[in-house]
Structures are given as C-alpha cells and as structure tokens.
Amino acid sequence: MFEVTKKEAPSKRKPFNRPVEANWWTRKKFYTMYMIRESSVLFAMLFALELLAGMICAATGNDTSCLIKWINFMASWPVKIVNVIGLFAVLYHTYTWFNLMPKAQRLMVKGEPMPGSFVKVALYGALFITSLVAIALAATGLLSI
Amino acid sequence: MKRSNEPIFWSIFGAGGMLVAIFVPVLIALSFFITKIPEGEQINAAKSSIDAAFAWFTYSGFGSFICFLTISGCVWHALHRVYHGMHDLTIHVNFAHQLICYGLAFIISLIALVACAIRMFS
Numbered sequence: 001m002f003e004v005t006k007k008e009a010p011s012k013r014k015p016f017n018r019p020v021e022a023n024w025w026t027r028k029k030f031y032t033m034y035m036i037r038e039s040s041v042l043f044a045m046l047f048a049l050e051l052l053a054g055m056i057c058a059a060t061g062n063d064t065s066c067l068i069k070w071i072n073f074m075a076s077w078p079v080k081i082v083n084v085i086g087l088f089a090v091l092y093h094t095y096t097w098f099n100l101m102p103k104a105q106r107l108m109v110k111g112e113p114m115p116g117s118f119v120k121v122a123l124y125g126a127l128f129i130t131s132l133v134a135i136a137l138a139a140t141g142l143l144s145i
Numbered sequence: 146m147k148r149s150n151e152p153i154f155w156s157i158f159g160a161g162g163m164l165v166a167i168f169v170p171v172l173i174a175l176s177f178f179i180t181k182i183p184e185g186e187q188i189n190a191a192k193s194s195i196d197a198a199f200a201w202f203t204y205s206g207f208g209s210f211i212c213f214l215t216i217s218g219c220v221w222h223a224l225h226r227v228y229h230g231m232h233d234l235t236i237h238v239n240f241a242h243q244l245i246c247y248g249l250a251f252i253i254s255l256i257a258l259v260a261c262a263i264r265m266f267s
Contacts, residue, residue, distance in 0.1 A: 022234050022235045045220055048223070051203070052216050052257055054202075055212055055213070056260055058200075058204040058209065058264055059259070059263040062267065067188070074176055074179045080177055083173050087170060090165060090169050093165055094167070094170055097165075098166065123166075131170070131174075134171045141198075143201035143205075144198075
C-alpha cells in the first residue's frame with residue numbers, strides 16, 4: 001500500500017523571476033502619475049504632523065505661549081512653501097480619489113446602479129460645501145479660544 | 146485559512162482617504178493665511194481670525210477632537226499607502242514592515258488622542 005505523505009518534496013523547478021528595477025515607473029507617464037498619486041499622501045502626512053505639533057503645544061497646559069510659538073512656526077516661509085506644494089499634492093489626491101470612488105463602491109438606488117458621474121458630482125459637492133463652511137467659520141472669527 | 150486583517154485596515158484607509166480628499170485641502174489652504182503673532186501679544190481673533198481659528202482647532206475641546214480625527218485619518222491612510230507602496234519600490238514586504246507602518250500610525254494617533262483628552266478634560 002502506498003501511503004500519502006503530507007510532506008511535499010522540495011520543488012526542483014527554478015522559476016525565472018524577471019528582475020524589476022526600482023525606477024520602472026519613470027518609463028511611462030501613466031506609471032509616473034500613479035507614483036505621484038501614491039506619494040501625494042506623504043504631504044498629507046506632513047501636514048498631519050504639523051497639526052500634531054500644534055496639539056502637543058496646546059496640551060502643555062492652559063498657557064498659550066507654546067501655541068503662539070506653533071502659530072509662528074506655521075506662519076514661517078519654509079513651512080508655507082512646503083504646504084503650498086502639499087496643497088497641490090492633496091488636490092491631486094482628491095481628484096484621483098473621486099475618480100476611483102465610483103469604481104470602488106457602487107451606489108444602488110431602488111435596485112438600480114447610480115451612474116458614476118452622479119457619485120462624482122456628489123463628492124465634489126461635499127468638497128465644496130465643506131470648504132465653504134470651513135472658510136466661513138475661520139474667516140469670520142467665530143472660532144476663537 | 147487564516148483570516149486576513151486587510152479589510153480592517155482597508156476600511157480605515159478608505160475613511161482616511163475620504164477625509165484627506167474632502168477636508169485636508171481647505172485646511173492646508175487656510176493655513177497659508179496664518180500670520181505671525183508679535184512678541185508679547187496674545188492670539189486675537191479681531192487681528193487675525195485664521196490664527197484664532199487654528200488656535201481653536203488645536204486648543205478647544207471640540208476643535209481638538211476634530212483635529213485628532215484629522216491627524217489619525219491622515220496617518221492611517223498615508224502609512225497604509227506607504228506599506229503597499231514599498232512593493233512598488235521592489236521592497237519585499239513582510240510582517241516587520243507592516244508592524245512598523247501600522248505601529249507608527251497607531252502611536253501618532255495615540256499621541257493625538259492623549260493631547261485631545263487633555264484639552265477636553267482640563
């Protein structure tokens with residue numbers, strides 16, 4: 001009687017793995033744009049870290065001296081220049097994110113799929129309203145400590 | 146088969162991506178209008194409403210909660226993309242890479258949460 005052994009024999013085959021260079025994405029514009037999209041999150045993360053610095057300053061106590069230092073840091077030119085580049089990066093993220101959203105999540109209404117353009121218009125509407133509310137609140141001086 | 150933890154991280158990634166797409170652009174744009182506060186002066190909404198708004202965002206109880214959500218959403222989204230992006234840069238990812246990426250996102254979120262809790266309960 002043969003016994004079925006559970007242990008597999010070590011494979012003798014030597015698969016050919018085509019070498020991939022780390023700069024593969026520079027050869028085609030489509031790939032380059034993909035990498036730009038992927039790296040745009042680094043700027044969002046950088047901005048999150050700037051905000052984190054502000055939160056840490058605010059948490060040091062009821063004294064606002066550290067918070068004022070943080071505001072002066074945010075008002076400095078190097079930070080502003082980085083943030084302007086970051087704004088373009090994040091807007092590119094927004095554009096690509098809204099483009100892929102109808103593909104990632106199909107919206108069904110009464111058993112019928114909504115067209116992708118409807119989802120996109122709704123998302124741009126949400127972006128517009130959120131921005132408008134934030135600008136209105138920040139510019140009128142309603143938000144203050 | 147062992148269950149993958151991917152769906153959990155993917156849903157945080159999705160929520161964070163939406164937040165970065167909708168809320169972060171206006172925040173960065175507004176931050177450009179932050180002005181320096183002269184020596185010896187306090188944050189004054191009448192002089193610069195944007196400065197006051199950013200101070201509110203990090204200092205007030207409700208503001209710091211939104212700030213915590215923003216930071217946490219950004220870093221989870223970003224580090225999930227960095228983790229998967231490493232493959233594109235021909236780095237063969239393993240559990241250690243995952244631990245570093247998600248661990249870093251967790252630590253940053255935790256710091257923001259503690260700072261938020263301090264502002265909410267002080």
